[in-house]
Every structure is written in structure tokens, then in C-alpha cells.
Amino acid sequence: MKRKWDASEERYFGIGIYQPKTAENIGSLWRTAHIFNASFIFIIEEKYKKQSSDVLKVWSKIPLFQYKTLDAFLDSIPYSCKLVGVEMDAKAQAIKSYQHPPRAIYILGSEDNGLPHQLKQRCHDLVQLPGDHSLNVAVAGSITIFDRVNKLE
Ligand SMILES: C[S@@+](CC[C@H](N)C(=O)[O-])C[C@H]1O[C@@H](n2cnc3c(N)ncnc32)[C@H](O)[C@@H]1O
Numbered sequence: 001m002k003r004k005w006d007a008s009e010e011r012y013f014g015i016g017i018y019q020p021k022t023a024e025n026i027g028s029l030w031r032t033a034h035i036f037n038a039s040f041i042f043i044i045e046e047k048y049k050k051q052s053s054d055v056l057k058v059w060s061k062i063p064l065f066q067y068k069t070l071d072a073f074l075d076s077i078p079y080s081c082k083l084v085g086v087e088m089d090a091k092a093q094a095i096k097s098y099q100h101p102p103r104a105i106y107i108l109g110s111e112d113n114g115l116p117h118q119l120k121q122r123c124h125d126l127v128q129l130p131g132d133h134s135l136n137v138a139v140a141g142s143i144t145i146f147d148r149v150n151k152l153e
Pocket of ligand 1: 128
């Protein structure tokens with residue numbers, strides 16, 4: 001018997017941080033990503049050091065990819081998958097009305113400098129969360145994940 005087609009099988013997402021500064025932020029984002037069914041997380045131009053506070057052992061649940069360079073990351077983006085920059089930017093769309101792509105990779109900027117211009121230019125979309133001040137990067141990533149899951153599931 002033919003199995004019924006299910007649109008949810010055509011979607012996935014990953015999320016990551018460009019040049020993250022603290023292992024705590026990577027760990028917090030990793031935990032949210034795992035709990036809300038992300039396929040993977042990643043960091044660019046930084047190395048992760050294991051946290052003793054990681055009681056869920058998230059490293060055993062979903063993979064963390066570590067890219068040495070921005071180019072290596074950009075080269076790895078899968079076919080038919082959109083790169084979505086999460087950033088406070090004049091060109092960004094408000095997340096409230098944003099329709100998340102079925103297959104998406106969300107990229108957040110570093111705690112100190114945000115997303116560099118060259119990376120923003122490579123994003124298919126830029127989305128912004130509400131508020132006049134920037135949020136903690138792991139919090140911004142977690143809200144983005146929640147918005148996606150809320151709208152698509
Ligand atoms: C602490 S912020 C970086 C702030 C940096 N000092 C700047 O002025 O660009 C770290 C990252 O969190 C994310 N972020 C924080 N607040 C955000 C917001 N309101 N909307 C979208 N992304 C946000 C972005 O990815 C940002 O690059």
C-alpha cells in the first residue's frame with residue numbers, strides 16, 4: 001500500500017552562531033534546538049568546549065557542526081534550503097509576519113559584533129525580533145525556533 005504524502009517530511013531546520021563568544025550561549029541554543037526538533041546546530045570560526053552544565057548530554061542528541069571558515073559554511077548549504085539571517089537590520093522583516101521556509105538554516109551573529117555585512121548579503125531573508133535593544137544571542141535563537149515551530153507545526 002502506498003504511504004500517504006506528508007508535507008512535514010519535506011522540512012527541516014538547523015541553527016547556528018557566527019563567531020560565538022561563550023560556550024554557555026552555544027549550550028543554551030543547542031538545548032533549545034534539540035528540544036524543538038532541529039536537525040543540527042553549528043558554529044563558524046570558533047570551537048566548542050563541553051559544558052559541565054549540559055545535563056541533557058545534547059551532544060549525543062543532535063550534531064554540532066564546526067566550520068573553520070565562513071566560506072566552508074557557505075559551501076555546505078544544502079540544495080533547496082534557505083539561509084535566514086536573524087539580525088536587527090533596516091532590511092530585516094519582522095518575525096511576526098515572517099513565513100518560515102520549509103527547509104531553513106538560521107544564522108545568528110556574535111555577541112560583540114553581530115552578523116558581518118558579507119554574511120548578511122548571502123542570506124535569502126533577514127528577520128528581526130521585536131524590541132529596541134538587542135537580545136542575548138541564545139535567547140534570540142530560541143525565540144526564532146519557537147516562532148518557526150509555532151507557525152509550521
Ligand atoms: C547581542 S547581539 C549582537 C549585538 C551587537 N553588539 C551589535 O550591535 O550588532 C547577538 C546576536 O543576537 C541576535 N539578535 C539579538 N537581538 C535581536 C533582535 N532583536 N532581532 C534579531 N536578532 C537579534 C543577532 O543574531 C545578533 O547578531
